[in-house]
Amino acid sequence: MIPIGKGPAIDFEHGLVDLNHGGGGRAMAQLIEELFIAAFDNPLLRQGNDQACFPVAEGRMVMTTDGYVISPLFFPGGDIGSLAVHGTINDVAMAGAQPVALSASYIIEEGLPLADLRRVVLSMAQAARDAGVPIVTGDTKVVERGKGDGLFITTTGIGRVPPGVVISGDQAQPGDAILISGTMGDHGMAVMSRRENLGFMTGLVSDSAALHTLVAAMVAVAPGIHVLRDPTRGGLASTLNELAVQSGVGMLIREAAIPVRDSVAGACELLGLDPLYVANEGKLIAILPMEQAETLLSVLRAHPLGQDAAIIGRVTAEDPGLVQMDTKFGGRRIVDWLAGEQLPRIC
Amino acid sequence: MIPIGKGPAIDFEHGLVDLNHGGGGRAMAQLIEELFIAAFDNPLLRQGNDQACFPVAEGRMVMTTDGYVISPLFFPGGDIGSLAVHGTINDVAMAGAQPVALSASYIIEEGLPLADLRRVVLSMAQAARDAGVPIVTGDTKVVERGKGDGLFITTTGIGRVPPGVVISGDQAQPGDAILISGTMGDHGMAVMSRRENLGFMTGLVSDSAALHTLVAAMVAVAPGIHVLRDPTRGGLASTLNELAVQSGVGMLIREAAIPVRDSVAGACELLGLDPLYVANEGKLIAILPMEQAETLLSVLRAHPLGQDAAIIGRVTAEDPGLVQMDTKFGGRRIVDWLAGEQLPRIC
Numbered sequence: 229m230i231p232i233g234k235g236p237a238i239d240f241e242h243g244l245v246d247l248n249h250g251g252g253g254r255a256m257a258q259l260i261e262e263l264f265i266a267a268f269d270n271p272l273l274r275q276g277n278d279q280a281c282f283p284v285a286e287g288r289m290v291m292t293t294d295g296y297v298i299s300p301l302f303f304p305g306g307d308i309g310s311l312a313v314h315g316t317i318n319d320v321a322m323a324g325a326q327p328v329a330l331s332a333s334y335i336i337e338e339g340l341p342l343a344d345l346r347r348v349v350l351s352m353a354q355a356a357r358d359a360g361v362p363i364v365t366g367d368t369k370v371v372e373r374g375k376g377d378g379l380f381i382t383t384t385g386i387g388r389v390p391p392g393v394v395i396s397g398d399q400a401q402p403g404d405a406i407l408i409s410g411t412m413g414d415h416g417m418a419v420m421s422r423r424e425n426l427g428f429m430t431g432l433v434s435d436s437a438a439l440h441t442l443v444a445a446m447v448a449v450a451p452g453i454h455v456l457r458d459p460t461r462g463g464l465a466s467t468l469n470e471l472a473v474q475s476g477v478g479m480l481i482r483e484a485a486i487p488v489r490d491s492v493a494g495a496c497e498l499l500g501l502d503p504l505y506v507a508n509e510g511k512l513i514a515i516l517p518m519e520q521a522e523t524l525l526s527v528l529r530a531h532p533l534g535q536d537a538a539i540i541g542r543v544t545a546e547d548p549g550l551v552q553m554d555t556k557f558g559g560r561r562i563v564d565w566l567a568g569e570q571l572p573r574i575c
Numbered sequence: 576m577i578p579i580g581k582g583p584a585i586d587f588e589h590g591l592v593d594l595n596h597g598g599g600g601r602a603m604a605q606l607i608e609e610l611f612i613a614a615f616d617n618p619l620l621r622q623g624n625d626q627a628c629f630p631v632a633e634g635r636m637v638m639t640t641d642g643y644v645i646s647p648l649f650f651p652g653g654d655i656g657s658l659a660v661h662g663t664i665n666d667v668a669m670a671g672a673q674p675v676a677l678s679a680s681y682i683i684e685e686g687l688p689l690a691d692l693r694r695v696v697l698s699m700a701q702a703a704r705d706a707g708v709p710i711v712t713g714d715t716k717v718v719e720r721g722k723g724d725g726l727f728i729t730t731t732g733i734g735r736v737p738p739g740v741v742i743s744g745d746q747a748q749p750g751d752a753i754l755i756s757g758t759m760g761d762h763g764m765a766v767m768s769r770r771e772n773l774g775f776m777t778g779l780v781s782d783s784a785a786l787h788t789l790v791a792a793m794v795a796v797a798p799g800i801h802v803l804r805d806p807t808r809g810g811l812a813s814t815l816n817e818l819a820v821q822s823g824v825g826m827l828i829r830e831a832a833i834p835v836r837d838s839v840a841g842a843c844e845l846l847g848l849d850p851l852y853v854a855n856e857g858k859l860i861a862i863l864p865m866e867q868a869e870t871l872l873s874v875l876r877a878h879p880l881g882q883d884a885a886i887i888g889r890v891t892a893e894d895p896g897l898v899q900m901d902t903k904f905g906g907r908r909i910v911d912w913l914a915g916e917q918l919p920r921i922c
Contacts, residue, residue, distance in 0.1 A: 279672075291676055322625055
């Protein structure tokens, strides 16, 4: 490959993204070369084609995609770039799989500071490197001012499922234990703290993290895990409802068993939110036979991303599709789906 | 899986997308079930997880992603949905590969008529069915009014490369022939005709089409093809420049050999555009040893998507990175990259 040449240098300090950067011409080629390829640096991306080509072994593959529209782009504990990498790796991992490759598609609003774009791309590159998963192909589009909102990113991931692992949302069985890997609501409240100027409240930091190493450790000791899912949009409550419907089972959880940070609980109270409906980006729900639950719990707690793990309830044969909760006050109530939109653009 | 139940029916005739449809709660689950899963209907999507799981054989895989921000959403010859399917299949096929699966991520502006969303999704489903490629997983986000532009779609595709096929943008060799599969500029001018109210000009129809069956036929007769690429954004001119840089070669093409429809040429003249810089969405460039060029040309012309195929020039050792053209008037000029943004949001 020879240099593209002749284009003016890109001013990453003070420049703004303009429509030329998405036009398919020299400006776009230059931005891709100097920013994206430089940051994500890997041989597959350097192939320089509109697709990446790599060998795969025989086996089961998973594919997942997610659009990220979070506002603001930067929040305590991360940004849209690291979030996109973590979120997509997590959706791969929730099949018990290990990620193989990611793609990234950028829809940029004209006028976005190039410094912001670079900050996001570098963060994304770091998150991918930390996770050991290459970003192998991408795409960049620019829309006119007022037709977007700074930056949207869609990441897609593929991964491999280890032999013998069969994890799916329809596999929950009556009698199974329900575990979560840690505190609920951290991500959503970290984003809200930035939006609502709750900067005075300390301890509100997103839990955004890649869970594939945690999942690898879990699958190694408890290959009989029935269900994994990350409680993102809609939080724990909506995700359990999804799973109850998908598996055709009931669920009974105990409020007192669900870990919530004091800072998160306080911020939720201030804003009138229920932490069970607030998004997480570094937590998972695991459902598995009760007799393996204690073993899994100790594995979770031994991992940096599972230190606050807890068994929060069980799957029931009664009331299929319904999630119920024994409250701290001794009552029992239905935990419904999130009905409306509690926290728009949280991911 | 049991029904989600209890949500009000979605009014696909008169309703509008609202933030609830992206909130992770019941409204989103209902939209996904009643629109996306119903339309794309396939067993992988029906797994109902955040990722699709499927077996793969040993071999080489390709992965590609593209964001679609085309405006308007509907244009003569297609819409953003069919375009997204075709475009991503084509990026898979340009490695000589056959598509295996697609993912689709939707970023919807609040207020988009549900009827428009449904029309796009049904068109996408039809395009995927026609191509024989399933849409196996997806994601839906909704942004506030004024923070998007109706609908953006990012599709990602994976595919398999047949053994022995090595097609890449860096493989062009001096002496190779340069072919194109048909007329240039149809897609871009079809979109412009809608934007600029050139409805009075007949014959401006997008060439949007999935090229994987054409590529399969090509690879079968000419396994020695060096390069395939679809001249989308930036058109033939920018794409040839990309390839000249990537392969470190020069290129010499003949203007008289490049087929352009009269209607496209006329509309270009009216708008002051050069058809060589106008996007195509159902055409490809092929570069291969000169001695196989005539064979490939006849295969192209025998396929419905290659009837106007032509040999338009050759690869040279001189002037690496430079594309030159012998004009209709007997001169020779440099065909440069698209410098600015000629036609924003054409795909």
